[in-house]
Each structure stands twice: as structure tokens, then as C-alpha cells.
Amino acid sequence: MRVDFLAEQVCSRVPGGTGRYAAQLLAHLATSASGEDLHLRAVVGRPCARVTDVVPRVRTIGVGGPVLARLWERGLPPTLGPGADVVHAPTLLVPPVRKAALVVTVHDAVPWTHPDTLTPRGVSFHRRMAERAMARADLIITPTQRVAHQLAELLDPPCQVQAIPLGVTPMPVPPDAPARRVGLGIGRAPYVLFVGTREPRKGLDVLVTAMGHAELSHLDLVVVGPIGWGDVDVLTASNQAGIGSRVHLLGAVSDEDLAAVYAGAAALALPSRAEGFGIPVIEAMAHGVPVVISDDPSLLETAGGWATISAIGDPDSLAQALVSATSGSAGMTAMVAGAREHAGELTWERAAQRTLAAYRTALGRA
Known part of the structure; x- marks a missing residue:
């Protein structure tokens, strides 16, 4: 079976969770190939x-980034397919395909359910490309059953829609983790951790307000991840909430540093207004960190009943959930x-094996 895997998101300036998905799935598919x-x-x-270090066989099509997105949004070349049995687009950057089965991963339904949390351009692009994917794909992959159901309704x-959960990226805690945290500017105070792109749907505004509650005054807030769109100014919001001196904005960090930051966290908070999966949830769980999430379905x-829940958009609910998660109680330890x-x-190994099975299903349908 010859598979062309579109790895453009791996090379993006802000790869995000979809870039993590594409990179890890590509690497584990490459391992499976043997x-x-x-x-x-x-x-x-x-x-x-980032791609050539992982996969020995790479095709370069000569145009990438926003230009490629505009071409494919209009259904224009470069066309993929000849020489392959299956083409997998791991995001909604969906190419024109001929003489091959098309598999597309749709990570969430946010452009329909929460369009106000995206740019107008982002909403337009993702809706148009998703509708094209629905019409032309031989199989759709989603990260959760919830997203699969949303796509069915919307x-x-x-074609068949198959939910394949994502995996935990192995990130061993480096032996110099305490020194790494100091080097990143994290002090000795216990801290709540947020991991993700700084954009409106992630609920950072709710988290900052929650951290202003008196019961959480002993905790710092560490924010890991790149700046996205929407002018989410965490520092200004933190100063207004009276917690500016307790907030540490780290930006994007290496996996080694991220493992060190996870290892020192009192809790992870992901109070998103909408998600498709939520990779930081399972990464934090793998490091033994209590997890607090919103009640996004x-x-x-993803949490599988192993996280403390807060109401979407409710700082008081989030504050109480964080108090519970950082209590050190016997129930929380369990x-x-x-x-x-x-x-x-x-695991990514399991995700890769299920994806390979999906390729065979799509090939049988094409």
C-alpha cells in the first residue's frame, strides 16, 4: 500500500495540536512501515x-504555506494521488486528488459550533475545505466520537467517519528538570499550568480571573504555548486581576523543557470553550499531574472520567475545581x-495501527 501523507502542518510556524498530531502519526506510521x-x-x-529527519521518502511540491492553502481552497494544482494508493490530509488543508483514495482528519467542529472563537478567514476556509472533504473523501478520521457525531449532524x-483517539507523546522528565524550570523563569512557588496556543477559545481569560480567587493566592500560573490570533493579552488581564506578579509566560518550549514544566505542576488547567481532543490533558495525566477541564464534551x-470538571466560561466554578485538584486529598491521589x-x-502506536486499518478501508471503498 502506497501512502502519501501531507506533512505541511508539521512545518508550520505555529504547528499547534494538529502539528503534534501530524508529526507523531507520521513518525509512528514510518516505524510501522518496516x-x-x-x-x-x-x-x-x-x-x-522536521519531516526529513523522520521519513526517508519525501516529495516536495514547490509551494507551501498560505499560497498553497489558497490554491487548494480553489481546487487548483498541485494535485496529489498519481503514484499513491491513499492520500492522507491530516488537517483541513485538503489537496485535489486523483487516482487515489482520500483520507482526511477533521479535528473539531469549531467553525460551526463556535465561529466567534476563530477569525472570519479561518471560519470561511475551514468550512469550505470541510465541505469539500465531506464530498470527496473516502474516509474521515476524527479524534473523538463527539466530533464524529457533530460532523454527522452538521x-x-x-463516507464512513471513524474516531481514532490521539496518543501521548513520550516525554521523559530530564534529570535536570528543577534547573530547567529555574532557567525558564519559574520560581519555587507551586503553579497551575496551561499548555496551548493563546487564542480566544482556550479560555485563558476565565483561567486568569479564576486565579484571582483568594483560595488560589498561593499558586502561580505558568502559560506554555505560542501566541495565536485574537489579541489574548494574558499579561494585561493578569495585572487587572491583581495576579501579574504570579504569571509566567513561557511561549513555545522544547519537549524536554515541557516535560520539566509538567513534572513541577500542581495542576493542569484547560478551560476551553471548545476542543476536538485536548492533547495537554493526556500529556499531563501521563506525568501524574491533576487535570482540570471545562465541561466541553x-x-x-478525552479525560475519560479522570479529571476535575468546571463549567465552561465560569471563573468561580474553575477556581473551585482548581482548589479541589490541588488539595492533595486521598480522592485526588486516586x-x-x-x-x-x-x-x-x-499511544501513538495504537493510533498508527488504527490509521493503517482506516487506509485499507478507504482503499476498498475508492
Whole structure:
């Protein structure tokens, strides 16, 4: 089976969770290729070390980034497919395809359910490309059953929609983790951790307000992740909430530093207004960190009952959930142990094997 895997998101300036998905799935598919009848080729717009370091066979199509997105949004070349049996678009950057089965991963339904949390351009692009994917794909992959159900209700795709959970990226805690945290500017105070792109749907405004509650005054807030769109000014909001001196904005960090930051966290908070999966949830669980999430249905599915829940958009609810998560109670200790076991079942190896099975299903349909 010859598979062309579109790896453009891996090379993006802000890869985000979809970039993590594409990179890890590509790497584990490449590992699977040695024991399978699989001939895997990555497709990128421009040469990209993040891809060539992982996959030996790479096709460069000569145009990438926003230009490629505009071309494919209009259904224009470059066309993928000839020379492959299956083409996998791991995001909604969906290419024109001929003479091959098309598999597309749709990570969430946010452009329909929460369009106000995206740019108008982002809403337009994702809706248009998703509708094209529904019409042309031989199989759709989603990260949760919740997203699969949403797509069925919103777009009624004629092809099979299969939920394949994402995996935990192995991130061993480095032996110099305390020194790394100091180097990143994190002090000795216990801290609540947020991991993700700084954009409106992530609920950072709710988290900052919650951290202003008196019961949480002993905790700092560490924010890891790049700046997205929407002018989410965490520092100004923190100063207005009276917690500016307790907030540490780290930006994007290496996996080694991220492991060190997870290892020192009192809790992870992901109070998103909408998600498709929520990779930081299972990463934190794998590191034995208590997790607090909003009651977004996809986050609830990802957490599997092993997180403390707060109401979407409610700082008081979030504050109380954080108090509970950082209490050190026997009940919380048991929850953390269960969460670590739950995260251990979500591996990229398993996701890759299920994706390979999806390719075979799509090929049989094409």
C-alpha cells in the first residue's frame, strides 16, 4: 500500500495540536512501515527538517504555506494521488486528488459550533475545505466520537467517519528538570499550568480571573504555548486581576523543557470553550499531574472520567475545581493514579495501527 501523507502542518510556524498530531502519526506510521506492506511518503511544500529527519521518502511540491492553502481552497494544482494508493490530509488543508483514495482528519467542529472563537478567514476556509472533504473523501478520521457525531449532524458525510483517539507523546522528565524550570523563569512557588496556543477559545481569560480567587493566592500560573490570533493579552488581564506578579509566560518550549514544566505542576488547567481532543490533558495525566477541564464534551471524552470538571466560561466554578485538584486529598491521589493508567492506554502506536486499518478501508471503498 502506497501512502502519501501531507506533512505541511508539521512545518508550520505555529504547528499547534494538529502539528503534534501530524508529526507523531507520521513518525509512528514510518516505524510501522518496516513490518507492514506500507510504502510511506511525506508530502511538503518546501524542504523541512522536521519531516526529513523522520521519513526517508519525501516529495516536495514547490509551494507551501498560505499560497498553497489558497490554491487548494480553489481546487487548483498541485494535485496529489498519481503514484499513491491513499492520500492522507491530516488537517483541513485538503489537496485535489486523483487516482487515489482520500483520507482526511477533521479535528473539531469549531467553525460551526463556535465561529466567534476563530477569525472570519479561518471560519470561511475551514468550512469550505470541510465541505469539500465531506464530498470527496473516502474516509474521515476524527479524534473523538463527539466530533464524529457533530460532523454527522452538521455535514452528513456520505463516507464512513471513524474516531481514532490521539496518543501521548513520550516525554521523559530530564534529570535536570528543577534547573530547567529555574532557567525558564519559574520560581519555587507551586503553579497551575496551561499548555496551548493563546487564542480566544482556550479560555485563558476565565483561567486568569479564576486565579484571582483568594483560595488560589498561593499558586502561580505558568502559560506554555505560542501566541495565536485574537489579541489574548494574558499579561494585561493578569495585572487587572491583581495576579501579574504570579504569571509566567513561557511561549513555545522544547519537549524536554515541557516535560520539566509538567513534572513541577500542581495542576493542569484547560478551560476551553471548545476542543476536538485536548492533547495537554493526556500529556499531563501521563506525568501524574491533576487535570482540570471545562465541561466541553470532547474534553470530557478525552479525560475519560479522570479529571476535575468546571463549567465552561465560569471563573468561580474553575477556581473551585482548581482548589479541589490541588488539595492533595486521598480522592485526588486516586484520581491521578487512574488518570495515569488511562493516559497509558492512549499511544501513538495504537493510533498508527488504527490509521493503517482506516487506509485499507478507504482503499476498498475508492
